[in-house]
Amino acid sequence: MISKRIVGYNSWIFRRRVIHDPEIASDIIRDIRTAQPNHIMVTGDLVNIALHGEFLNGENWLRKLGRPDLVSFVPGNHDAYVPIPWDKGMGRLGDYMTGDLTVPGAITTPEIAMPFPYVRQRRNIALIGVSTAIPTRPGRATGILGPAQMDALANTLKNLRTKGFYRILMIHHPPLPGLARQRKALTDAQGLKDILDDEGCDLVVHGHNHTAMHNILTSRHGPVHILGVPAATSNGARNTEPAAWNEYHIRRASGRWQCTVNTRCWDVEKSSFVTQTGYSLD
Ligand SMILES: [Fe+2]
Numbered sequence: 001m002i003s004k005r006i007v008g009y010n011s012w013i014f015r016r017r018v019i020h021d022p023e024i025a026s027d028i029i030r031d032i033r034t035a036q037p038n039h040i041m042v043t044g045d046l047v048n049i050a051l052h053g054e055f056l057n058g059e060n061w062l063r064k065l066g067r068p069d070l071v072s073f074v075p076g077n078h079d080a081y082v083p084i085p086w087d088k089g090m091g092r093l094g095d096y097m098t099g100d101l102t103v104p105g106a107i108t109t110p111e112i113a114m115p116f117p118y119v120r121q122r123r124n125i126a127l128i129g130v131s132t133a134i135p136t137r138p139g140r141a142t143g144i145l146g147p148a149q150m151d152a153l154a155n156t157l158k159n160l161r162t163k164g165f166y167r168i169l170m171i172h173h174p175p176l177p178g179l180a181r182q183r184k185a186l187t188d189a190q191g192l193k194d195i196l197d198d199e200g201c202d203l204v205v206h207g208h209n210h211t212a213m214h215n216i217l218t219s220r221h222g223p224v225h226i227l228g229v230p231a232a233t234s235n236g237a238r239n240t241e242p243a244a245w246n247e248y249h250i251r252r253a254s255g256r257w258q259c260t261v262n263t264r265c266w267d268v269e270k271s272s273f274v275t276q277t278g279y280s281l282d
Contacts, residue, residue: 016048020233024243024266028232029065031264031273035247039122040066042096043207044076044133044172052088059092068095072120072127076172076207077141080111080133090114097129105152111135117153119160125250126165128156132173132186141184141208143173150191157199161221166250166257169196169204174228176217180209193217196224202257203227203248203281210234211241212263225281227261235268242266244276258282 032040042062047054065071073096080090090112099106099118106115109131116131130153132143145153153169160167169175173186176193186192196204200221206213206228213228229244236242243266250259258280265276 019235019237019240020231021235022233024235025061025233027266027273028243028245029061032065032245035264037247038070039125039127040071041127041168041170041205042071042073043170043205044074045078045207046073046076046093047081048078050078050081050084050089052084055084055089055092062093062096068098071096072129072170073097074129074170074172075112075131075133077133077136077143080135086113099129103152103156105148105155107146107148107152109134116149117156119156121165124165124252126160126167127170128153128160128167129170132171139183143186143208145186145188145192147191150188150195153192154195154199157195157201161200166202166252167200169201171204171206173208174206174213174215175204175226176215179213179215179226184208200224203250203259205246207231212244223281225259229263234266236266242268243273245273 046058062071073093075090094114097114097118100120103117103119106117108115112131112133118129120127130145130149132145134144136142157167174180175186175189177189196217197219200219201224204224204226209228210231212230215226217224217226227246229246230241232243234240234243245264247262248259260280262278263276264273267274
């Protein structure tokens with residue numbers, strides 16, 4: 001496990017440090033808060049190599065972004081990079097992963113002592129958070145949901161669908177087979193795809209790939225829009241995509257859900273965030 005941490009640290013020093021910019025991390029907070037969203041979803045990774053000091057910085061960043069009831073967080077593979085005592089690591093972010101109702105079958109793991117999935121209901125929108133964060137061996141960045149979370153998620157999606165909620169699934173790893181390289185993939189993505197096929201979901205948001213993505217799965221209950229964004233701190237160096245975030249406008253009109261997306265992207269020339277695209281998910 002120690003060697004994994006060293007690999008990550010080298011990677012940060014020699015490669016990632018030139019890409020990830022603390023100034024952009026601050027600017028993205030300003031830009032998001034200026035938009036005055038009703039809710040903010042953060043899909044990890046929040047830290048790089050899971051050192052105690054990184055969790056302090058990550059917690060500071062998250063608390064500047066917004067109060068725990070206004071910001072929902074799901075952990076990524078780096079957030080569980082190596083086993084670290086709960087109260088020194090992910091436990092510092094626990095109030096950002098707290099659901100507001102009991103989800104039958106939700107589980108804890110040795111790394112994540114909060115029950116997952118969790119559900120937050122905001123008027124007629126339901127935010128469902130799952131954890132794919134597991135420590136992995138060096139050179140791998142895989143994630144797993146596991147059968148218990150899968151079962152709980154399937155029941156939750158069904159329950160919320162029958163109650164008429166707009167359902168948003170928050171997950172760190174891209175949720176379908178083939179959306180990430182094998183060594184970085186969700187290992188039980190096929191099982192999750194089957195659940196999304198059967199139960200539907202209005203929107204899935206993910207991180208991990210550090211690139212803008214929009215995939216559509218045609219489920220038994222209509223299209224499932226699956227969107228990912230670049231890293232929140234990326235300056236675009238070395239052929240990476242500059243930082244970006246998506247703003248979702250969700251409303252119900254004429255008996256149908258409508259969602260439009262505005263992407264705010266870091267403009268390297270202007271050193272500020274600008275609106276890049278706006279489109280409808282209909
Ligand atoms: Fe990741």
